[in-house]
Amino acid sequence: MSSSRDLLEALVAFDTTSRESNLQLIEFVRDYLARFEVPCELIYNDERSKANLFATIGPADQPGIVLSGHTDVVPVDGQPWTVAPFKLTERDGKLYGRGSADMKGYIACVLALVPSLVKASLRLPVHIALSYDEEVGCLGVRSLLKALEQRPVKPMLCIIGEPTELKPVLGHKGKLAMRCDIHGEACHSAYAPLGVNAIEYAAELIGELGRIGHRLKAPEHHDTRFDPPFSTVQTGVISGGKALNIVPADCRFDFEIRALPSQDPGLVAQELQTYAEQQVLPRMRAVSDQSEIRFSELSAYPGLATDAHSEAAELIAAFSGSGEFGTVAFGTEGGLFDAAGIATVVCGPGSMDQGHKPDEFVSLEQLNGCDEMLQRMLLSISR
Incomplete structure (x- = not known):
């Protein structure tokens, strides 16, 4: 043999x-x-x-x-x-x-x-x-x-x-895979403003991630040796919620950055984390001081x-x-x-x-x- x-x-x-x-x-x-x-x-x-x-x-x-x-x-x-x-x-x-x-x-x-x-x-x-x-x-x-x-x-x-x-x-390209855990405050959906809807805040973060990815498509960031010729960002997994009449306290989503060799995917993750800490978390904690947003690395390679x-x-x-x-x-x-x-x-x-x-x-x-x-x-x- x-x-x-x-x-x-x-x-x-x-x-x-x-x-x-x-x-x-x-x-x-x-x-x-x-x-x-x-x-x-x-x-x-x-x-x-x-x-x-x-x-x-x-x-x-x-x-x-x-x-x-x-x-x-x-x-x-x-x-x-x-x-x-x-x-x-x-x-x-x-x-x-x-x-x-x-x-x-x-x-x-x-x-x-x-x-x-x-x-x-x-x-x-x-x-x-x-x-x-x-x-x-x-x-x-x-x-x-x-x-x-x-x-x-x-x-x-x-x-x-x-x-x-x-x-x-x-x-x-290199890759960085990340997880974001959002913890809010549950309540009856009839009183939704009294809770912190983790799914809705996750959606806001995912939207910001999309905007970051859109900026990476700009021609000045291109390397034509690659297909596609720019770094990409995408959300692949999301989970959260228990029932429609309960404001969800928890939501989790996983996202990845596939970066050109000349670009640091960690900068994308850091930009999203800064947005979460400065723009999103304060509004969550204005309703419940127990609210949290946590980021963790799943895998990475250069x-x-x-x-x-x-x-x-x-x-x-x-x-x-x-x-x-x-x-x-x-x-x-x-x-x-x-x-x-x-x-x-x-x-x-x-x-x-x-x-x-x-x-x-x-x-x-x-x-x-x-x-x-x-x-x-x-x-x-x-x-």
Whole structure:
């Protein structure tokens, strides 16, 4: 079992939905690497229910290349799959299964390269980095990067294998996800002015958030490399209220900012918080001094903006065979690697058009293309 197709079949069979453990998959990879006498380090979460994996092949005293992928996948609940989501199905040159594109296809290609890496005389090392909980906020990779900080030699390049149809990507937006909890004062709806309607004040805050987002659309804030070319703000979840004849005391909404790499999403959250404290909360407390508005961070990761003239860009152009660099709308762990001082690019098989959807697939052509890209990388770092 060393072809990328066979390895993908094994990887898809593990249900690594973010709410589940990824340990069975990680242990499978550990045992697979052990067959080739490649040691690896497991970095567990606090509950030891999940783990990152890090392995090095080649001279560890030299800066090398990290091949990085996340092991978790999004849920299949409620999706109309026509094939079993955790069993690889081949049909018309496509390989169907949850995570086939996002992003177990890339991991399979990386593992398929291991026998060749072990046999080669490498002048630079290749590191395999697998993380957990990327889909819920790039959580696991943070402890992996913290462990890498302790090493005397830092990698020179990281290739994140998110699905880009093997087109090199040098940039993506950052993300900040926030929650706002509004606490007011309940009363009978016949006496509504005596209460503090948390839903109505939440609506006011959401409206202000929309106005902030509208300002970000102004042409002076645009970066035409991205689609859309501006930072976006949206409210995705709202809940509150008990019954129509009760003025609601509590309401909660979650919102996110997807910011261009040059912009700080925290400034949007801070602007909304200032508006809440200065414009909204005083009116609430004029009725009930128990009123509160609380903001909390749900998740965040930085954007990525690798220089198109950098060594990292030159390397991925050589490996991928394309010097046309793009950006993507979705986020990756790349910004965190870059923030840790490791130049990062995104390039992997498949398309995010299939990611997170029922009947997710990666084509055999894309899988084979990724194998070829990694072989070119191998040749470039061999003596």
